[in-house]
Amino acid sequence: xxxxxxxxxxxxxxxxxxxxYFGAEVTERKAMLDKxxxxxxxxxxxxxxxxxxxxxxxxxxxxPDVDRPNEGVFAWQDExxxxxxxxxxxxxxxxxxxxxxRNDLPSPYRRYAMGxxxxxxxxxxxxxxxxxxxxxxxxxAPSVAADAEICAMLSDALEVVGIPRGDYIVRVNNRKVLNxxxxxxxxxxxxxxxxxxxxxxxxxxAIDKIDRLGEGGVRALLGEGRKxxxxxxxxxxxxxxxQAEVVMAFMxxxxxxxxxxxxxxxxLVGGSVVGxxxxxxxxxxxxxxxxxxxxxxxxxxxPGVVRGLGYYTGPVFEAELTFEILDEKGRKRQFGSVAGGGxxxxxxxxxxxxxxxxxxxxxxxxxxxxxxxAKGRVAGDAAGPVVVTVMDRDRMADYxxxxxxxxxxxxxxxxxxxxxxxxxxxxxxxxxxxxPIAVIQGGNEAEKGVVIxxxxxxxxxxxxxxxxxxxxxxxxxxxxxxxxxxxxxxxMLGR
Amino acid sequence: xxxxxxxxxxxxxxxxxxxxYFGAEVTERKAMLDKxxxxxxxxxxxxxxxxxxxxxxxxxxxxPDVDRPNEGVFAWQDExxxxxxxxxxxxxxxxxxxxxxRNDLPSPYRRYAMGxxxxxxxxxxxxxxxxxxxxxxxxxAPSVAADAEICAMLSDALEVVGIPRGDYIVRVNNRKVLNxxxxxxxxxxxxxxxxxxxxxxxxxxAIDKIDRLGEGGVRALLGEGRKxxxxxxxxxxxxxxxQAEVVMAFMxxxxxxxxxxxxxxxxLVGGSVVGxxxxxxxxxxxxxxxxxxxxxxxxxxxPGVVRGLGYYTGPVFEAELTFEILDEKGRKRQFGSVAGGGxxxxxxxxxxxxxxxxxxxxxxxxxxxxxxxAKGRVAGDAAGPVVVTVMDRDRMADYxxxxxxxxxxxxxxxxxxxxxxxxxxxxxxxxxxxxPIAVIQGGNEAEKGVVIxxxxxxxxxxxxxxxxxxxxxxxxxxxxxxxxxxxxxxxMLGR
Numbered sequence: 001x002x003x004x005x006x007x008x009x010x011x012x013x014x015x016x017x018x019x020x021y022f023g024a025e026v027t028e029r030k031a032m033l034d035k036x037x038x039x040x041x042x043x044x045x046x047x048x049x050x051x052x053x054x055x056x057x058x059x060x061x062x063x064p065d066v067d068r069p070n071e072g073v074f075a076w077q078d079e080x081x082x083x084x085x086x087x088x089x090x091x092x093x094x095x096x097x098x099x100x101x102r103n104d105l106p107s108p109y110r111r112y113a114m115g116x117x118x119x120x121x122x123x124x125x126x127x128x129x130x131x132x133x134x135x136x137x138x139x140x141a142p143s144v145a146a147d148a149e150i151c152a153m154l155s156d157a158l159e160v161v162g163i164p165r166g167d168y169i170v171r172v173n174n175r176k177v178l179n180x181x182x183x184x185x186x187x188x189x190x191x192x193x194x195x196x197x198x199x200x201x202x203x204x205x206a207i208d209k210i211d212r213l214g215e216g217g218v219r220a221l222l223g224e225g226r227k228x229x230x231x232x233x234x235x236x237x238x239x240x241x242x243q244a245e246v247v248m249a250f251m252x253x254x255x256x257x258x259x260x261x262x263x264x265x266x267x268l269v270g271g272s273v274v275g276x277x278x279x280x281x282x283x284x285x286x287x288x289x290x291x292x293x294x295x296x297x298x299x300x301x302x303p304g305v306v307r308g309l310g311y312y313t314g315p316v317f318e319a320e321l322t323f324e325i326l327d328e329k330g331r332k333r334q335f336g337s338v339a340g341g342g343x344x345x346x347x348x349x350x351x352x353x354x355x356x357x358x359x360x361x362x363x364x365x366x367x368x369x370x371x372x373x374a375k376g377r378v379a380g381d382a383a384g385p386v387v388v389t390v391m392d393r394d395r396m397a398d399y400x401x402x403x404x405x406x407x408x409x410x411x412x413x414x415x416x417x418x419x420x421x422x423x424x425x426x427x428x429x430x431x432x433x434x435x436p437i438a439v440i441q442g443g444n445e446a447e448k449g450v451v452i453x454x455x456x457x458x459x460x461x462x463x464x465x466x467x468x469x470x471x472x473x474x475x476x477x478x479x480x481x482x483x484x485x486x487x488x489x490x491x492m493l494g495r
Numbered sequence: 496x497x498x499x500x501x502x503x504x505x506x507x508x509x510x511x512x513x514x515x516y517f518g519a520e521v522t523e524r525k526a527m528l529d530k531x532x533x534x535x536x537x538x539x540x541x542x543x544x545x546x547x548x549x550x551x552x553x554x555x556x557x558x559p560d561v562d563r564p565n566e567g568v569f570a571w572q573d574e575x576x577x578x579x580x581x582x583x584x585x586x587x588x589x590x591x592x593x594x595x596x597r598n599d600l601p602s603p604y605r606r607y608a609m610g611x612x613x614x615x616x617x618x619x620x621x622x623x624x625x626x627x628x629x630x631x632x633x634x635x636a637p638s639v640a641a642d643a644e645i646c647a648m649l650s651d652a653l654e655v656v657g658i659p660r661g662d663y664i665v666r667v668n669n670r671k672v673l674n675x676x677x678x679x680x681x682x683x684x685x686x687x688x689x690x691x692x693x694x695x696x697x698x699x700x701a702i703d704k705i706d707r708l709g710e711g712g713v714r715a716l717l718g719e720g721r722k723x724x725x726x727x728x729x730x731x732x733x734x735x736x737x738q739a740e741v742v743m744a745f746m747x748x749x750x751x752x753x754x755x756x757x758x759x760x761x762x763l764v765g766g767s768v769v770g771x772x773x774x775x776x777x778x779x780x781x782x783x784x785x786x787x788x789x790x791x792x793x794x795x796x797x798p799g800v801v802r803g804l805g806y807y808t809g810p811v812f813e814a815e816l817t818f819e820i821l822d823e824k825g826r827k828r829q830f831g832s833v834a835g836g837g838x839x840x841x842x843x844x845x846x847x848x849x850x851x852x853x854x855x856x857x858x859x860x861x862x863x864x865x866x867x868x869a870k871g872r873v874a875g876d877a878a879g880p881v882v883v884t885v886m887d888r889d890r891m892a893d894y895x896x897x898x899x900x901x902x903x904x905x906x907x908x909x910x911x912x913x914x915x916x917x918x919x920x921x922x923x924x925x926x927x928x929x930x931p932i933a934v935i936q937g938g939n940e941a942e943k944g945v946v947i948x949x950x951x952x953x954x955x956x957x958x959x960x961x962x963x964x965x966x967x968x969x970x971x972x973x974x975x976x977x978x979x980x981x982x983x984x985x986x987m988l989g990r
Contacts, residue, residue: 022543053581287892417636
């Protein structure tokens with residue numbers, strides 16, 4: 001079959017920008033999401049699992065922060081000429097569900113969703129085209145009590161997965177207050193909302209960059225523009241010094257308590273109707289949270305939160321981890337944002353024509369998991385199995401019997417299933433499996449009715465450590481009667 | 496904005512053949528899969544999560560049972576002109592992973608995987624284009640001890656999720672034995688394996704249909720062919736009566752014990768080398784399982800198992816649920832197959848040129864879940880939340896405080912977040928949420944420092960039941976001091 005040989009073999013590769021998750025990477029994420037789901041469940045949220053595939057029509061052909069149609073989405077044409085696409089987030093499918101089942105779902109509808117989403121973007125380091133999201137939303141609740149609830153739930157979820165109080169802060173702002181400030185600064189005209197839209201975009205982006213650019217950088221962007229270190233020039237919003245001052249005062253309006261911040265903001269928005277509405281909403285949120293014991297050590301009103309340019313129409317919030325980690329260059333920096341969300345009242349309207357109030361939060365699953373790993377707080381059972389080695393392949397049934405006994409006693413265990421000829425390979429295998437114990441029974445041991453247990457954890461420690469003396473009273477290898485296998489393994493595992 | 500009005504609104508619909516899963520549908524499946532994962536973990540299997548998207552090249556452009564390229568797969572062309580596709584099963588990605596990481600993975604590599612797969616097929620009733628699979632495979636283990644292990648693990652997994660011993664049976668066969676029988680029947684020539692391929696396909700399909708067609712139907716298919724009730728004619732394999740007898744004897748070779756079945760099969764395969772090899776493998780599997788206590792009440796050697804036409808090269812197995820359910824026409828029938836698998840030694844070879852032995856099992860997640868539901872054995876917390884109603888919207892903080900207390904005590908609870916004006920709507924909402932209790936506090940109650948608990952479960956029972964007398968000592972509504980809210984709710988919930 002000479003022809004076969006000339007056929008090129010397929011490449012064994014993940015597509016560009018995709019990756020595989022092995023072992024602990026899977027179980028650690030799952031353990032984290034299980035804990036989050038428990039909190040969401042306790043808050044009365046119900047799980048929803050939509051399919052990965054939606055019609056392009058239902059998805060709306062755009063990502064929240066991208067305006068070109070189909071940009072960033074994996075899409076293809078069905079044989080019926082319908083365009084289908086992989087979901088790019090969990091909010092667009094929720095909007096579709098809320099419209100499709102509007103007569104059957106409870107209203108308000110609290111739902112959570114966890115799963116992969118897909119973005120057809122240029123992959124980069126740590127940037128993948130499939131990643132997890134974990135969302136909770138309340139659809140059909142106009143009251144900001146729903147936003148307050150989401151913030152409290154987010155705070156609880158962070159603590160439950162292992163971020164202690166003091167290591168995180170949930171910051172709350174309101175788009176309406178921002179709009180009020182824009183009005184006072186003269187870049188929003190309520191009678192002509194389209195006017196100054198470009199300027200407002202620049203202002204929002206400038207506010208969002210305060211951590212990175214500092215006050216001076218933001219002032220430059222509010223005014224004529226800013227030249228960065230590389231010499232590149234970014235055009236500014238063209239605000240006068242007086243106008244810029246209004247915006248800067250807004251960003252500096254955070255005070256010790258929520259009540260004080262609210263008072264400062266009320267001053268700033270002056271006569272703006274929408275601004276006043278926004279301040280009142282923040283006041284209600286702060287009050288509701290405070291009465292439930294969520295003080296500023298957990299949730300604060302913070303005018304610095306902007307949350308992208310997307311579809312938010314009211315309260316916006318963001319959870320930030322405040323502890324420091326070392327970045328890739330060894331410099332200390334705050335870990336930063338791991339979750340965010342807000343109120344978006346117009347998503348369902350696309351389908352039904354009727355406005356449906358909604359608010360929700362999305363947790364950046366990979367970032368939160370990275371934070372837990374950085375703090376050494378990941379759960380998930382990463383322990384390797386006890387490996388029963390095969391000294392004599394004709395006695396496979398005996399070895400499988402041992403494994404079976406161990407498993408029935410709840411001990412993770414496996415028999416070596418490769419070619420047993422080279423015993424060194426079996427120990428190398430046990431090492432690769434991070435096995436805590438190797439069980440050995442050759443012909444002699446079988447005759448004597450015993451098994452040998454090799455403590456591989458201890459063995460590794462001895463190998464690293466010169467002072468063997470210290471380990472004298474804890475031998476790395478013991479011989480025990482076959483009937484005591486399970487008890488001896490348990491003892492060696494320390495349980 | 497007259498233009499806006501003329502724009503057609505998008506349809507709020509799942510794409511054809513896809514569906515959404517709500518609430519208990521999600522949690523019940525998750526609870527089942529969590530239990531299965533626990534068993535797999537104990538057996539030393541590690542989780543693997545590959546991405547949903549693969550290159551068409553890596554997938555191999557064909558489904559196991561479909562030979563036209565790209566048939567049945569959702570595929571699209573990347574901007575780099577690469578063809579990408581959604582995975583159609585979990586085995587093809589495993590083969591890719593086994594080849595891609597062959598120098599890093601332990602060998603043998605035991606892995607499990609759970610997740611959705613996609614098939615671009617005509618949807619039908621109960622047939623969806625996205626569905627869950629749950630697989631466990633061992634790659635790199637040539638010994639049939641690996642197959643025996645998979646069968647034992649499958650048996651354990653079924654019992655752990657709630658299928659009791661006696662309600663299921665794992666049936667084991669071997670493709671090599673089948674080939675031996677084909678040889679004896681004269682439809683397999685070891686020196687020219689391609690010859691009679693069409694006839695063998697018909698024979699395999701006929702064997703697979705014994706339950707449905709009975710002996711007569713199968714005999715017809717082995718011979719000239721069969722006319723079904725509708726008058727349609729299916730062409731047969733054209734075997735002589737004598738040849739057909741060999742196949743029929745094979746299918747009837749199951750005896751009381753594994754050892755007896757093996758003896759009967761050894762007789763049947765006569766001098767066929769591959770047949771003899773297959774019988775010896777079955778003998779080893781039966782012996783290994785027997786020695787671990789997996790007797791014929793759980794796992795049997797059964798020559799009737801064929802497992803499709805796919806890529807199996809050795810042992811094949813199938814788990815069948817033996818209890819009866821009523822079909823859509825009210826007739827009793829056995830529930831049937833919920834899992835299957837076998838040995839496939841050539842899948843990794845596509846990539847590397849080197850043959851890698853592999854064996855594994857796939858559980859039909861939806862079918863197994865349906866079986867558990869049919870038997871009333873689903874886990875998963877389907878309880879609705881306690882609903883705190885809102886009598887006075889100015890006291891939202893008080894109501895949220897109640898909810899907060901309940902949640903902190905571990906009780907699933909929520910405050911009504913819709914428009915509170917119509918109290919009837921709030922009770923309708925509680926009903927839709929399957930709430931066990933509604934908490935009510937109007938102005939009078941607030942003044943008195945009490946809350947009212949309405950037992951909605953009991954209320955529903957009373958509504959259905961005429962003899963109110965029976966319920967006299969268990970009032971459907973109680974008034975308790977506000978400070979005793981949590982204790983009283985717990986008592987009413989019966990915990």
